[in-house]
Amino acid sequence: MNILVTGSLGQLGSELHELQSSQRTHRFFFTDLPEFDITDVDAATAFCREHEIGAVVNCAAYTAVDRAENEVAAAFRVNRDGAAALANAAKAVGALLLHISTDYVFDGESCRPYSESDPVSPGGVYGQSKWEGEEAIRRIGPSYMIIRTSWLYSAYGQNFVKTMLRLGRERESLGVVFDQTGTPTYARDLASAIIRILERFDPKRRYAETYHYSNEGVCSWYDFATAIMHAAGLSCRVNPIETADYPTPARRPHFTVLNKRKIREAWELDIPHWHEALLKMLGGMEKEEPG
């Protein structure tokens, strides 16, 4: 089967690019801006037809959570309208659309892990734009799977782990919030789950599924930062601070642990614990550093 990956220069797209080289079942087409803009429905449909695409993995998104508060139109253009354009393209050619969404569709007021059927209530522009992208896909109705994930990081791109590694080398101490709880997701593990789904899904079946995926376990950003410093052998001291002490333009949900039972059971996934995943990511980065 031929598979289109959009936003392939981002964290998740790059991990998919790296992983697919070891599997032979499918042929992948990796695309990103400026050549492939997901908001151009005609170009996306033409691409899918020309290359006989059987599945589209949408890794493209506007992911600047704070900037989105001021760049509302840009966030909605990519996260809602882009998702809709790909849904139309996938529907036109009968392809599966595998779309990535976010834990930020929830308001974070719960104290038990969120299931796929829990009510959403996004607290900012980014979360709202991602939610409306999900809804557009459901309304347009191609065969689809929406996978919500949280706290994504990778050796590629910019993310919390890389920021902590940089600050850990520059500073003696730093404050990190301890009252936001969730689960980090190593993008390599999510990419691996996506590859498994692509190898096992039935192209003749019509899917209309929403899933949650992160690594296993629970932590605060403070716990995560502390684990990063320890694992990287950095002596920078991490101090717990409250969200109120670290104001950001976009409001962050306090609790977004995702319940992953549905995806784990449906696709028989063995999901690594977040700490194990972190060590794997840092080990990989060490190997790549010269000397």
Ligand SMILES: NC(=O)c1ccc[n+]([C@@H]2O[C@H](COP(=O)([O-])OP(=O)(O)OC[C@H]3O[C@@H](n4cnc5c(N)ncnc54)[C@H](OP(=O)(O)O)[C@@H]3O)[C@@H](O)[C@H]2O)c1
């Ligand atoms: N990062 C997180 O913590 C997090 C958490 C939960 C869910 N997610 C979701 O997970 C998915 C993957 O995130 P990620 O961190 O891998 O994202 P990322 O690193 O920001 O990559 C997104 C890619 O999409 C590209 N892109 C933006 N607009 C596009 C357009 N109109 N057409 C085609 N490509 C476009 C970006 O290009 P430019 O760089 O040139 O804009 C970038 O290469 C996204 O759906 C995101 O919402 C992320």
